[in-house]
Amino acid sequence: MSVISEYDSFADIYEVWTDTAASTGANLAFYVDAYVNAAGPVVELGVGDGRIAVAAAARGRSVIGVDLSTAMLERCRRRAESAGVGGRLTLLHADFRHFELAAPAGLIALPYHSLGHLTSVDDKRHALAHVFSQLRPGGRFVFDDFLMTPALIDHMRRVQLRAEYRSTAGVDTLLWVTSLVDPASQSIKVVTWEDQLDTEGTLCQRRYRRLSLSWLEPSQARTLLTDAGFVVEACFGDFAGTPFSDATAHEQVWIARRPL
Template identity: 50%
Template sequence: MHRTAEYDTFADIYDVWVEMAPSAHRALPFYVEAYLSSDDPVVELGVGNGRIALEAARQGKAIVGVDASAEMLRRCRERAEALGVADRLTLIQADFRDFQLPEPAWLIAIPFHTIGHLVTPEAKREGLRHIYSQLAPGGRLILDHFIFRPEIARQHQAPSLRTEYTDPQTGHDVLLWVLTRYNFETQAMRILAWTDELDDEGVLIRRRYRRLSFSWIEPDQMRTLLEEAGFEIEALYGDFDRSPLTETSPEQVWIVRRPERP
């Protein structure tokens, strides 16, 4: 089943988007090391355009990537071919709640806050139960999410210029804007990102909107969902350097395991 994938319209700005996200850079070596040190099969859910998976593949690791977006997967495949690592990559177009692996995984990772795309608690519960079913007994799940700060959220409710860049395809300058709407009761978020493409005189040629459904989750809520799905908690960190979770930590980084015996 392929639901409409919001990232199909986001794929062309994904690299610029990530460039401006410090946590994405901190996450990269953490996940690559986890992939390289795990037994096979290693699976990345929300593999996207292969930002993390291809780095591990370049270092010799076979990776299974799952993603709902045909366009993100197309870009991932194209990059894998350009890097000469396509034979180390198995890509599956599917939702986190119904992907089927050829064999049970030793490691499933959901990097870069991607669990938040399962917006409701029910969707997260369904996803985590399904992930559990796709792991080998004793296999691990690693995932992260940002720590929600209301004061930062309030700032993000106003439009802001995320970056300016020149589109290499058209040569046009582009302004990338973003605004996030928050539902503080349901913990749902709606990200609006739009690009303004300008001609040489700065006149607007084209404005294009993209929208993403997202959410946040508190560490206590995450712990409950993980335990309800049957996982044993191995570690909880406050950032990708494996520092402890404290009141000022930017991230929650979970390492959990499907028990050997239920």
């Protein structure tokens, strides 16, 4: 497949990106528990560098990881091998909307706001219908989405220093981020740039990377799930399993089931 993914250029900063993100600790624990406790096969869509899948594999769970980015899949493969669990991961280079499983899944997960990488509602609808088709009756689909609020929009629009580190070549590096957020189209363009500094602190190189994202309002997510044939078992407002409420939620975490 010759599709170029935005993540092919994002892959080399993905680990620092997730290490410095607000929700990755909580979403990691939530999804690893879900994978370990599910009846298999377990599939992670948008497996990325295996941050979640490899942790689940280290607890004995076999995971099928699907991703469109060859660079992310390569990182995932290396992470699994260095953790000694390469044999528990099956990696598929495919789109959320087209992956084909050898056997129907017991759990399909789409963590870390990744449905938002499909930026049109139609694409999301196709993805949910496809996920439904790849689950066995009684199988579950679990995903999370941004809960977009005015405060989160303000936060995303700010220029933030995300991290300070030495690059693999030993160069002093600053990672910055801001986002263009368009509430009318529910779309987000994340813009990051890495500044590499010489020993005097002078900027010698700047590299930009961009990610296209989007979000669903909770009512849209519920409608898309039920239109695809799912029964919604739960919607949480965080990764601790707190029932969703407008007053307290800061994520949307959906648990849906293909009926028997």
